[in-house]
Amino acid sequence: METKVEAIPSQADQKLQQEFNQWAAAGRGDEMEDHHSNILDQTLSLMDLQPADRVLDLGCGTGWASRRMARLAGEVVGLDVADEMLRRAEQASASITNVRYVWGSAEKILLFALDERWKYKALLAKHGFSNVQARRIPDRSPSPETYSGKWFKYTEELRDFKRIGALLLIAAK
Numbered sequence: 001m002e003t004k005v006e007a008i009p010s011q012a013d014q015k016l017q018q019e020f021n022q023w024a025a026a027g028r029g030d031e032m033e034d035h036h037s038n039i040l041d042q043t044l045s046l047m048d049l050q051p052a053d054r055v056l057d058l059g060c061g062t063g064w065a066s067r068r069m070a071r072l073a074g075e076v077v078g079l080d081v082a083d084e085m086l087r088r089a090e091q092a093s094a095s096i097t098n099v100r101y102v103w104g105s106a107e108k109i110l111l112f113a114l115d116e117r118w119k120y121k122a123l124l125a126k127h128g129f130s131n132v133q134a135r136r137i138p139d140r141s142p143s144p145e146t147y148s149g150k151w152f153k154y155t156e157e158l159r160d161f162k163r164i165g166a167l168l169l170i171a172a173k
């Protein structure tokens, strides 16, 4: 059973929840494995996961990456704001004992609200983590010639987003 981090989502989170629940229902959560495995491959080689490690997969979707990380790490927690994504994640993870899913918003754990590396370090240090490393993993998968979705204004903005890449935080506690 998934744990709820907060009972009442903010308006922004409700919008995200609705949007991504629709994605999940349309099967787009599973499609993301194809789109994002390039990032996960690069991330996994940097993380060098060991059985004593614990991983938080923020915005885990249907949990394909959480399941892959659970093969290497001791414990993986997937957090997502879309309950339909989590329902699918739980279904697909029924036989895995070291992964669990939590419903909640990344905004509520502050990490997304901050953007510079020293801020992550200060925040994690405040919560008792040491050896904090923050790095970006560029998404090297091919981009469309012309972007027609609604998340980015222009194709160039999508390219910049992919060039800047996903955020990987590694710390010890």
Ligand SMILES: C[S@@+](CC[C@H](N)C(=O)[O-])C[C@H]1O[C@@H](n2cnc3c(N)ncnc32)[C@H](O)[C@@H]1O
Residues within 6 Å of the ligand: 016, 017, 020, 021, 029, 032, 033, 036, 058, 059, 060, 061, 062, 065, 079, 080, 081, 082, 085, 104, 105, 106, 107
């Ligand atoms: C583009 S999908 C990526 C899913 C997965 N990480 C992957 O790479 O396939 C984004 C996911 O993040 C979740 N998400 C977006 N904003 C979020 C937030 N503020 N808090 C928690 N989850 C969020 C969405 O519900 C969705 O499942």
